[in-house]
Structure formats: structure tokens, C-alpha cells
Amino acid sequence: MSAPPELPDVVRRAFEVSRRAGYVSFCRNETGRLLATLAATRDGTMAEFGTGCGVGTAWLRSGVRDQRARILTAELDPRLAQAAGEIFADDPLVEVLAADWSTLLDKGPFSLLFLDSEQPGAVGVDALADLVADGGIVVLDDFTPCEQWPPVTYGRVDVLREQWLTDPRFTAVEVMVASDASTIIATKR
């Protein structure tokens, strides 16, 4: 374990809301700590596709250093969006939108974009490259580490992972956040 077990207050509150909503599809703490670390390097507007119950949003929020930064997050399921909204009700830096992620398409460019809406086909590089500011960071979660190239998932070439790791508009890396989980971090050139 390379990080202390204590959770930031806002993340603890997000877990309480998740538990009450019976929702368990949140990012793992290792990814959360990565999100917080990256958010601490950002100013401007950050965005998340797929809020769930707000755990990833809370990790991002815990890292924010610049009080002029903002986090916009979109969740398709209105029940989850409302639950996540509770966590940030008094927080002017975070806005939870009960909407498809496409509602954020005209709200960029973003200094950080966390893609976590479980729709891999819809979040390809071409659809999103212009939404990211120069020097902005895209984070994609939930990959299974793979040592071969091209990357293979369930016996097929993982085209999404291959795209993000090779697109000339980004400098990208796959980082293992745990022995069984990796994340792609791509910086806009």
C-alpha cells in the first residue's frame, strides 16, 4: 500500500451517499488518489462523464488547489445524479448535471476530462480531442493491465486503448493503479 488509508472528508461523504443509494460502481481508491493528484495540477474547468454517486467527483474535488477551478460532471441516471448532487449542494466549485455526457460538449475546453461512463465506443479520441485544452489531461479508467501490443481484452484487440495510446494529438501512458487495474492518462499536445 503506497497511500495512507484515510479518505478525504468529501470522499467519505460520497461513500456514505453511495451506500444509502445501494450503488457500488465507483472508482477504486487507487484511481481516486490518481484523480486527486492530477486535479491538484489543474486550473480551469474539469469534467467527468458518468458521475455515478459522485465518488470520482469527490476524489477530483479533494485534489483541487485553485479555488477558481470548476468540476462539471454529467450522469444519465437522474436518481444517481440527485444523490451525487447532495454531496456538493453547498460547493460552488462542483456542478452535477442530470444529463447525457454530450451535454458537456459545448462547455469545454477542459483542463481534465475523466471518462467513466461505461460507453467505450462513444468516447473515442476523434469525438473528444477538441474538447480538451492544450496541455489538458484525459483519464480513462477500468482497463485490465496487458503486457502485449496491440493490447488485447477478452481475446480481441482493444481498439479504444490502442487509439488513445497512439493518437498523435496526445502523449499517453497506461499506468497500473493496482496489480489488476490500469488507467490511461493522455495529455493533449
Ligand SMILES: C[S@@+](CC[C@H](N)C(=O)[O-])C[C@H]1O[C@@H](n2cnc3c(N)ncnc32)[C@H](O)[C@@H]1O
Ligand atoms: C462506472 S460508473 C461511474 C463511476 C464514477 N465516475 C465514480 O468514479 O465513482 C458509470 C456511470 O455512467 C453513467 N452513464 C452511462 N451512460 C452515460 C451517458 N451517456 N452520459 C452520462 N452518464 C452515463 C451510468 O449511469 C453510471 O452511473
